[in-house]
Amino acid sequence: MNKKTRLVLGQVFFWLLITLIFIYLMFPFYWATVSALKTEQELIQTPTSYFPKELSLQNFAAVFRNDSFLRGLLNSTIVALSVTVLSLLIGSFAGYALGKMRFRGKSPSMYLILAMTMFPQIAVLAGLYAVIRTLNLPAIPSMILSYMIFTLPFTVWVLTAFFKGLPVSLLQAAQVDGADMMQTFWQILLPLTAPALVTTGLLAFIQAWNEYLFALTFTSIEPTARTVPVAMALFSGEIARQEPVGEIMAAAIVVTIPLVVLVLIFQNRIVDGLTAGAVKG
Amino acid sequence: MKKILFSLAMVLALGTVALAQTVTVAAGAVGQELELIKAAAQRYMDANPGVTVNVLETPDLATDRLGLYLQFFEAQSSEIDVYQIDVIWPGDLAEHLVDLYQFPGFAEAAQEHFPAIVENNTVDGQLLAIPWFTDAGLLYYRTDLLEKYGFDGPPATWDELEDMAMTIQEGERATNPDFWGYVWQGNSYEGLTCDGIEWVASNNGGSIISPDGVITINNPNAIEIIDQAASWVGTISPGGVTGFGEEDARNLWQSGNSAFMRNWPYAFSLGNSEGSAVAGLFDVAPLPAGKGSPAACLGGWQLAVSKYSENPDVAADVALFLASYDEQKIRAIQGSLNPTIMALYEDPDVLEAAPFFGSLYDVFTGAQPRPSTVTAPNYAQVSRAFFTAVHDVLTGQQDAETAMALLELDLEAITGFPTGAP
Amino acid sequence: MAQTQRQTALTTTKPRAMSELARREERTALWLLLPSFVIILLIAIYPLGQVFYSSFTSARFASSEPTRFIGFENYRNLLSMTIRQLPPKLDEQGNPVITDGERQYETWVRILPRQPRRYSSVNEFNFFGRRYVLGATNAEFITAIWDTVVFSVVSVVLETIFGLIIALTLATKFIGRGVMRAAMLVPWAIITVVSARIWEWILAPTRLGFMNTFLSDIGIGDGNIGFFTNSSLQLPSMITMDVWKTTPFMALLLLAGLATIPKELYEAAEVDGASKIRQFFSVTLPLLAPTLAVALIFRTLDALRVFDVFQVVLGSQRYSMASFAQDMLIANRDVGLSSAASVVIFVLIFAFAIFYIRVLGVDSE
Incomplete structure (x- = not known):
C-alpha cells in the first residue's frame, strides 16, 4: 500500500513537472500565435484578451505577401544547411583526431578552436567584413564562411566529446579486421554516432538560421541574398516608427513551424539513435 | 583569339560604365515610405535615361542603421552614394560626406528649407545634407474628453496639463480602470532626450549645451521641470512609462486609454485609421510650456552624399531631386511626411491632405534641435549621459538637483566645454 | 567502467x-x-x-583620426577601481546629521578622485559601522560585468537543471513523447531578435501585456509592474527569457549524451540492486560528464556574450558586457575601449572554460 501510494505520488509529480515545463516552454509561442491572430485593434486593447475575440488572418496574409520574406526563407535554408553540412564534416574530422588520436599539441588545438568564438559578434564584425571584402565573395558564400566562426567550434567540441566516449574495443576490432584509420572513421565511428551528429547538426543549423548581425552587414548591398532574420528586421509598418507587432508575431510562427517539422522528420533518426545508440561496450 | 575576346570584353565593360551611371540610395525600410522613394527614383530615371537609381532598404531601428552606415564608411565603400541620415548625424558623419554647396542648385535650394534644419546640417560652412522630411514633438489630445469635462481647449502649460489629465483620469477611471491622463516616452533612449529637451527648453532651461558650446543643463529651471516630470510617473502617467517608447505610448493612446499623448506626427494618420478607437476624436496642438514658450524637439531625415561615391555629382543631383519641392509635395500628400520646404506649408493641395500642417507651421519652424552638431563627434555620449540622468530622476533613483550636478560633470568630461547659464 | x-x-x-x-x-x-x-x-x-x-590603441570607428598605440590605457579606463570611506555628514555645529533614524553621509562626488581619471560610484556599502563607496572609472562597465556574471551563472544553473530533467524525461517512454520533443525545440528555434520582442509583449508594463493582466486578475500587483524598468526585476526578467530560450539546447545535447551511455551498465547496476537515484549518480552522471562539460562551456560562453535580449529589451537602461561593447563601438565610435571590453569577455570565458574542464575532469589529454 505504502509503496503503491509512493508510486502514484511519484507518477503525479512526474506528470505535473512535465506539464509545468511544457507550459513554460510553449506559452510564449502560444502568445505569439494569439497576438498574430488578433486584429490590430484588439492587439492594443487594455486589458489584453487571453483569446482572440475575432480571428484575423490579415497578419499572416501580409507575411506571405512579403516577397523578401519568402526569398529569405530560401536563402536562410541554403545558408544554414551549407553551414551545418560543412561544420559537421570538418568538425567530425577534427573531433576524430581530438577524441581518438594521440598527438602533441592537442589541448592548444582545442583551445585555439574554441577561441574563435569567444568574442562577442559585434567585436569581430569589422574585421570579418574586411576579410570578406578582400576575398571579394558574394553575400551567400560570405555568410556560409563567416558562420563557421561560431558553428565550427561547437561541432568540434561536441563531436570530440562524443567520439571520446566510444569504447576503444570497437575501433581496435576494426583495426584487427584490417581497416585503416579513415575506413574506421567512415564505417564505424560515423554510423555509431549518427544520433549525436543529428543533434549537433540540428543545434548548429538553428544557430546559423537565427544569426542576424553578420547577415545584416553582408547582405546590405545584395538585397536578394537576405536571410529571414534580416527580412524580419526590415519588416515595418506603413509609416516610420510604426511597429507591426502582429505581423512580426505571424512571421515568427511561419519561420518556426518549418523548423519544428524538420525536427519531426529527423526525430525518427533520434529515436533510432536512442534505441540503437546504446553501444555494445 | 583569346586576347581579342578579352579586349572586346574590356571595351564592352568600360563602355557600359561610361554609359550608365548607377546611384544607390540607402533609405528607410518602411512600407509606404519605401514605395514613395521607389516611385521617386523611377521618376528621376525617366527624366535622366543615362542614370540608374537603386534604392536599398535599411533597418528602421536607428542603431542598426547607423551601425551599418559606419561599416560602409569604415570600409570606405563606394557601394552607396546617397545616405538617408538622421537629423542628429550630420556632425558625427561629417568627415565622410561631401559639401553639397559645390554642386549646382544647392545654394538656392538651401534658402527654401527651414533655416534651423539647414543650420543643423551645416558644419564649418559646408552643407553636408539636404533636408528631406522633418518631425517635431506634438501634444495629442482627446477633443471629446476635453469637452466632456468642460475644458475649452488644449493645455497651454504643464501645470494645466497636469490638472486636466488628473480630472479626466479620475472621471474616466470610474468606468475604465486602465485609463491614464498622459503618456509619453520615458524609456532610457534617444526618445527621452527629445522629451527631456522639450521640457527643459519650454521652462527657459536651455538646450543642454548651447549652440556656441556652453554646458547649461545644471540650472534651476531645468531641475524644476525635470522634477515635475518625475512627479507624473505613477500619478497621471503609468508607472511603466519609464519603459515606454513611441509605440508603447501610441498603443495605449490609440486604444482610447489616455487623455493626452506626446508623440511625433506619424501617430496622427494612424490614430485616424480605420478601427482606431480614437478616430475623429482627437486633435494635435503644440506641447505645453513651463515658464517659457512651447518647444518641440526637432527630428527628421536628410539626404547626404558619400565622399567615397564614384559619381558624387550625379548622386548630389539625385539627392537634390528627391528633396525638391515637387517630390516633397508628393510625399506630404501621399505619406503625410512633413516637408522641410517652407512654401509647402501654404500649398493648398498639401493642406487639404494634412490640415494640421498649416496650424502647426510655427511648431515645425521653431523646432528645437538637439545639440548634435556642436558636440560632434560626441553627441551620442552627450545624449546618453542626459537621458540616463533624466531616467534616474524619473525612476526615483536620484533627485533632479543631484542628477543635473553629476550630469554637468559628465558633460564636462565628455566635451571639455565650459559651464554657464542658459 | x-x-x-x-x-x-x-x-x-x-x-x-x-x-x-x-x-x-x-x-x-x-x-x-x-x-x-x-x-x-x-x-x-x-x-x-x-x-x-x-584594445591597445586609440582607434576610432569610421574615422580618419590617426590611431596611436596607448598600451594599457583602455584597460585602465575600463577597469580602475577604488574604495573610499565616506565621512558622515555634519551640520553647522559639527554634529552628525540623522534623518529618519539613519545617519547621513557625504555624497561620493567629493570623495572619489577626479584626477587623472574621474571615478564615479558603483555601489555604497556599510562595513563595521563605516560607510564606504566603491568607485570605478567606468562604473557602467563594472556594473555590466557584475550583472552579466550573475545573469550567466543563474541562467546556466537553471538551464542545466531543467535541461537535465527534460532530457531524463524524454529518455523514458511515455505517450506524447514525440510531440513533447518537437515542442521542446520551439523556444530555441524562434529567431532571437523576435523572441525578445515576444517577451517584451508578454511583460509589457501595463495591462496591455499578458503578465500584468494575468497577475492583476489573480490579485497580484496593480497591473502596472515594470518588469523591465524596475531595477530589481530586470535581471530576473532577463534570466526568465534566457532560460526559456536555451533550455532546449541543453536538453537536446544532454539527450544525445544519454543516448551514448551503454544500456548494459544500467542492467549491471540493476543486478547489483542499485536504486534509480543511485544509478543516476554512479552511472548516468559520470558518463554524461563530457557532454555536460561541453554543454556548460557553450552555454556559459553564450551567456557571457549575451547581447540581443539586453539590447532589444533594456537598451541603455542596463548593459550586458557585449551590449556595452556595442554601444561603445556604434554610439561612441571608441574601437579601442570596445575592443578592451571584448577582451575582458574573452578572458572571463576562458576562465570559465578551464574551470569546467578541471572540475568535471574531462581534460583532453
Whole structure:
C-alpha cells in the first residue's frame, strides 16, 4: 500500500513537472500565435484578451505577401544547411583526431578552436567584413564562411566529446579486421554516432538560421541574398516608427513551424539513435 | 583569339560604365515610405535615361542603421552614394560626406528649407545634407474628453496639463480602470532626450549645451521641470512609462486609454485609421510650456552624399531631386511626411491632405534641435549621459538637483566645454 | 567502467612499434585538423587579432583620426577601481546629521578622485559601522560585468537543471513523447531578435501585456509592474527569457549524451540492486560528464556574450558586457575601449572554460 501510494505520488509529480515545463516552454509561442491572430485593434486593447475575440488572418496574409520574406526563407535554408553540412564534416574530422588520436599539441588545438568564438559578434564584425571584402565573395558564400566562426567550434567540441566516449574495443576490432584509420572513421565511428551528429547538426543549423548581425552587414548591398532574420528586421509598418507587432508575431510562427517539422522528420533518426545508440561496450 | 575576346570584353565593360551611371540610395525600410522613394527614383530615371537609381532598404531601428552606415564608411565603400541620415548625424558623419554647396542648385535650394534644419546640417560652412522630411514633438489630445469635462481647449502649460489629465483620469477611471491622463516616452533612449529637451527648453532651461558650446543643463529651471516630470510617473502617467517608447505610448493612446499623448506626427494618420478607437476624436496642438514658450524637439531625415561615391555629382543631383519641392509635395500628400520646404506649408493641395500642417507651421519652424552638431563627434555620449540622468530622476533613483550636478560633470568630461547659464 | 577505458585506440604497447605507429597517427591527426585550421586562418585570425591589437590603441570607428598605440590605457579606463570611506555628514555645529533614524553621509562626488581619471560610484556599502563607496572609472562597465556574471551563472544553473530533467524525461517512454520533443525545440528555434520582442509583449508594463493582466486578475500587483524598468526585476526578467530560450539546447545535447551511455551498465547496476537515484549518480552522471562539460562551456560562453535580449529589451537602461561593447563601438565610435571590453569577455570565458574542464575532469589529454 505504502509503496503503491509512493508510486502514484511519484507518477503525479512526474506528470505535473512535465506539464509545468511544457507550459513554460510553449506559452510564449502560444502568445505569439494569439497576438498574430488578433486584429490590430484588439492587439492594443487594455486589458489584453487571453483569446482572440475575432480571428484575423490579415497578419499572416501580409507575411506571405512579403516577397523578401519568402526569398529569405530560401536563402536562410541554403545558408544554414551549407553551414551545418560543412561544420559537421570538418568538425567530425577534427573531433576524430581530438577524441581518438594521440598527438602533441592537442589541448592548444582545442583551445585555439574554441577561441574563435569567444568574442562577442559585434567585436569581430569589422574585421570579418574586411576579410570578406578582400576575398571579394558574394553575400551567400560570405555568410556560409563567416558562420563557421561560431558553428565550427561547437561541432568540434561536441563531436570530440562524443567520439571520446566510444569504447576503444570497437575501433581496435576494426583495426584487427584490417581497416585503416579513415575506413574506421567512415564505417564505424560515423554510423555509431549518427544520433549525436543529428543533434549537433540540428543545434548548429538553428544557430546559423537565427544569426542576424553578420547577415545584416553582408547582405546590405545584395538585397536578394537576405536571410529571414534580416527580412524580419526590415519588416515595418506603413509609416516610420510604426511597429507591426502582429505581423512580426505571424512571421515568427511561419519561420518556426518549418523548423519544428524538420525536427519531426529527423526525430525518427533520434529515436533510432536512442534505441540503437546504446553501444555494445 | 583569346586576347581579342578579352579586349572586346574590356571595351564592352568600360563602355557600359561610361554609359550608365548607377546611384544607390540607402533609405528607410518602411512600407509606404519605401514605395514613395521607389516611385521617386523611377521618376528621376525617366527624366535622366543615362542614370540608374537603386534604392536599398535599411533597418528602421536607428542603431542598426547607423551601425551599418559606419561599416560602409569604415570600409570606405563606394557601394552607396546617397545616405538617408538622421537629423542628429550630420556632425558625427561629417568627415565622410561631401559639401553639397559645390554642386549646382544647392545654394538656392538651401534658402527654401527651414533655416534651423539647414543650420543643423551645416558644419564649418559646408552643407553636408539636404533636408528631406522633418518631425517635431506634438501634444495629442482627446477633443471629446476635453469637452466632456468642460475644458475649452488644449493645455497651454504643464501645470494645466497636469490638472486636466488628473480630472479626466479620475472621471474616466470610474468606468475604465486602465485609463491614464498622459503618456509619453520615458524609456532610457534617444526618445527621452527629445522629451527631456522639450521640457527643459519650454521652462527657459536651455538646450543642454548651447549652440556656441556652453554646458547649461545644471540650472534651476531645468531641475524644476525635470522634477515635475518625475512627479507624473505613477500619478497621471503609468508607472511603466519609464519603459515606454513611441509605440508603447501610441498603443495605449490609440486604444482610447489616455487623455493626452506626446508623440511625433506619424501617430496622427494612424490614430485616424480605420478601427482606431480614437478616430475623429482627437486633435494635435503644440506641447505645453513651463515658464517659457512651447518647444518641440526637432527630428527628421536628410539626404547626404558619400565622399567615397564614384559619381558624387550625379548622386548630389539625385539627392537634390528627391528633396525638391515637387517630390516633397508628393510625399506630404501621399505619406503625410512633413516637408522641410517652407512654401509647402501654404500649398493648398498639401493642406487639404494634412490640415494640421498649416496650424502647426510655427511648431515645425521653431523646432528645437538637439545639440548634435556642436558636440560632434560626441553627441551620442552627450545624449546618453542626459537621458540616463533624466531616467534616474524619473525612476526615483536620484533627485533632479543631484542628477543635473553629476550630469554637468559628465558633460564636462565628455566635451571639455565650459559651464554657464542658459 | 567505460571512463577508465578511455585510452586512445590505435596504439599498441610495444615502444618501438609505437613510435612508428604514433608518428603515423600524429600525421593523420594533423591532416584531419587541417580543414579546421584553414577555416581559422581564413576567417578568424585577422578579426581576432585585430580586436586584441585595437584594445591597445586609440582607434576610432569610421574615422580618419590617426590611431596611436596607448598600451594599457583602455584597460585602465575600463577597469580602475577604488574604495573610499565616506565621512558622515555634519551640520553647522559639527554634529552628525540623522534623518529618519539613519545617519547621513557625504555624497561620493567629493570623495572619489577626479584626477587623472574621474571615478564615479558603483555601489555604497556599510562595513563595521563605516560607510564606504566603491568607485570605478567606468562604473557602467563594472556594473555590466557584475550583472552579466550573475545573469550567466543563474541562467546556466537553471538551464542545466531543467535541461537535465527534460532530457531524463524524454529518455523514458511515455505517450506524447514525440510531440513533447518537437515542442521542446520551439523556444530555441524562434529567431532571437523576435523572441525578445515576444517577451517584451508578454511583460509589457501595463495591462496591455499578458503578465500584468494575468497577475492583476489573480490579485497580484496593480497591473502596472515594470518588469523591465524596475531595477530589481530586470535581471530576473532577463534570466526568465534566457532560460526559456536555451533550455532546449541543453536538453537536446544532454539527450544525445544519454543516448551514448551503454544500456548494459544500467542492467549491471540493476543486478547489483542499485536504486534509480543511485544509478543516476554512479552511472548516468559520470558518463554524461563530457557532454555536460561541453554543454556548460557553450552555454556559459553564450551567456557571457549575451547581447540581443539586453539590447532589444533594456537598451541603455542596463548593459550586458557585449551590449556595452556595442554601444561603445556604434554610439561612441571608441574601437579601442570596445575592443578592451571584448577582451575582458574573452578572458572571463576562458576562465570559465578551464574551470569546467578541471572540475568535471574531462581534460583532453
